[in-house]
Amino acid sequence: MSYTLKDIAKKTGVSISTVSRVLHDDSKKYKISDETTARIKSVAKDLGYRVNALARGLRQQKTSEIGIVVPDISNPFFSEVVKNLATELRKKGYNFIVYDSDEDLNIEISGIKSLLEKRVDGFIIAPVGQDYNHINRIKDLEIPIVLVDRCFDDLNVDSVSVDNVKGSLLAINYLIKEGHSRIAFIQGLSETYANETRLQGYKIALQKAGITIDDQLIVGDDFRAFNGYLKTKSLLGLSVPPTAIFTAGDLIALGTLEACRESNIRIPQDLSLITFDDPVFAPYLSPALSAIEQPILKIAEMAVAMLYNRIKNPGDECRRILLEPKLNIRNSVAHIVSNI
Amino acid sequence: MSYTLKDIAKKTGVSISTVSRVLHDDSKKYKISDETTARIKSVAKDLGYRVNALARGLRQQKTSEIGIVVPDISNPFFSEVVKNLATELRKKGYNFIVYDSDEDLNIEISGIKSLLEKRVDGFIIAPVGQDYNHINRIKDLEIPIVLVDRCFDDLNVDSVSVDNVKGSLLAINYLIKEGHSRIAFIQGLSETYANETRLQGYKIALQKAGITIDDQLIVGDDFRAFNGYLKTKSLLGLSVPPTAIFTAGDLIALGTLEACRESNIRIPQDLSLITFDDPVFAPYLSPALSAIEQPILKIAEMAVAMLYNRIKNPGDECRRILLEPKLNIRNSVAHIVSNI
DNA sequence: ATATGTTGTGCAAAGGATTGCATAAAATAT
DNA sequence: ATATTTTATGCAATCCTTTGCACAACATAT
Incomplete structure (x- = not known):
């Protein structure tokens, strides 16, 4: 006892x-x-x-706990984010409770409800991203909250994300520079901030280069590997297949690799590949995967710093931070000579 | 408000x-x-x-929260374990709080302390594994606990792990069958259950095959990538380097890949590689990595089932479950012809 | 001798929900 | 008309910690 x-x-x-x-x-x-x-x-x-933390929390009306919600903790990007958030929060004297929403808005909502019942002192959320009424409710309750990775344009809440448009620009411009013009984009979950902004960057880059956008080359709707596998298969089956694929996330790229292997398509000789996200294992893939790296540590540091500031100064203006992505060139993109 | x-x-x-x-x-x-x-x-x-979950928990003397402690949530193995535990616990109506001990016994101890203060109803712990007094204390408090992945031989606590000895046996026997006899083992954190049992399997397999154990070939002391990198470098520098390396964990194998790439050592032509753990990306590495797969879903299911049983029937005998590992053969091991 | 200050500690309320026990009012039975 | 049930609800203690306010005892100052 x-x-x-x-x-x-x-x-x-x-x-x-x-x-x-x-x-x-x-x-x-x-x-x-x-x-x-x-x-x-x-x-x-x-x-x-x-x-007894329950009694203490009840009496003090605060718990020193932060609720973290991510869409998929087994996704290397998010597990890194969580790890870094954990470290930063610990430094500030906070504990945290993690929820995995499994890319499901309903689980996200019920997870947030449960965290509210636990009276967490703040939230750091990477929302599934298709709706934000529940996020608004947290704000109305005046509970500090910071969004990471995914935010909403018409929601005035602190957020830290990478500049997705710029990331796509980096990737696509690089492909164009290497001679590609028939470039496919395999999307993540549609109507999420991350996906829409990455798509936007893709389109802008093509337009600026005077390449007409072919809707046949914009496919997919999920950040998981299977989506990449399926959509790559179908892209390969087009009468005029793409010479390069840009995937919206690391797991999607794994699916693309699997499909290519199965179809005996060599990367980069037969098809070039570049992806958003740069997981630890990217350099060791076959071939070493060129990728857009997000500054995960910085994201975590900023998120915690912003949350801390909001706890201490609830009245401050909300800020939306966009961090710089980085292009890491490896061996998955080939230089091709335009046949015009 | x-x-x-x-x-x-x-x-x-x-x-x-x-x-x-x-x-x-x-x-x-x-x-x-x-x-x-x-x-x-x-x-x-x-x-x-x-x-208010605090008030409810205080009054009811239970919280419906389970404390989960893992050594490294950014390790693909543990992030998968956590994900599956989450799913299983949710099914039983439990929430959970995750702690990342960062392979550090002191963080593990303070994490457990904090979870005890929060009055969690039970623990699922993958201990760092070098000491277990603090685990014993949980048991003395009669709080249900299940260990996963790593356990202690002289500690009578419910546990679920994979049969590590058997896993190593599978790996080493396969290497021997392919003609290898000079086989190195890059260890994880020493004096942990996972490491010692994997080492044991390595030794048994060699002995059974009549191969003398060369201490020069047993190196390393950490489950992270950098350890694999360093130790591979030093193994490659031996006067008679190994023809095959067996790594104790997936991140270590990534380090080995990096070292080989840097030294222009081709796998499997110049060196064969096989690893414990089989992360999602293993098939897409260069080369596709042969690996010992742990039944992660089953581990999570068993752990939650055992914890649930202990909560309901505190008096039951403790059980130690060993699950079967599986050898997944891909392309990182070459057949070599003995030069005797 | 009275006023003022210091030292060391206790009382009791508050925080919010749960729950065993009690009970007034209405209904039914004898 | 009286006794017994049933219906519908309330009281108050309890879980444990924190904290504003009070205060007794003693010392020091005037």
């Missing part, structure tokens, strides 16, 4: 208040005698006393 | 107890009139009432 302040008070013959104060190291502040302090501390230690 | 039962009671003119009962759907049990029930429910909805 677990001991309480009352138990210690009884054993030491002082009041509960005194025990509480001593265990908070407030002995000097309340001028509790050294003798009493020592006695209480020793009994507490003997009993293995542990505060 | 947040509303309480008291607010609803005041607004509806009934007592707090009645509100509580209605919101628990216990109207019939306590014979609360339909009219009252409807009124309370409607007011609760209008106000957006949300129970």
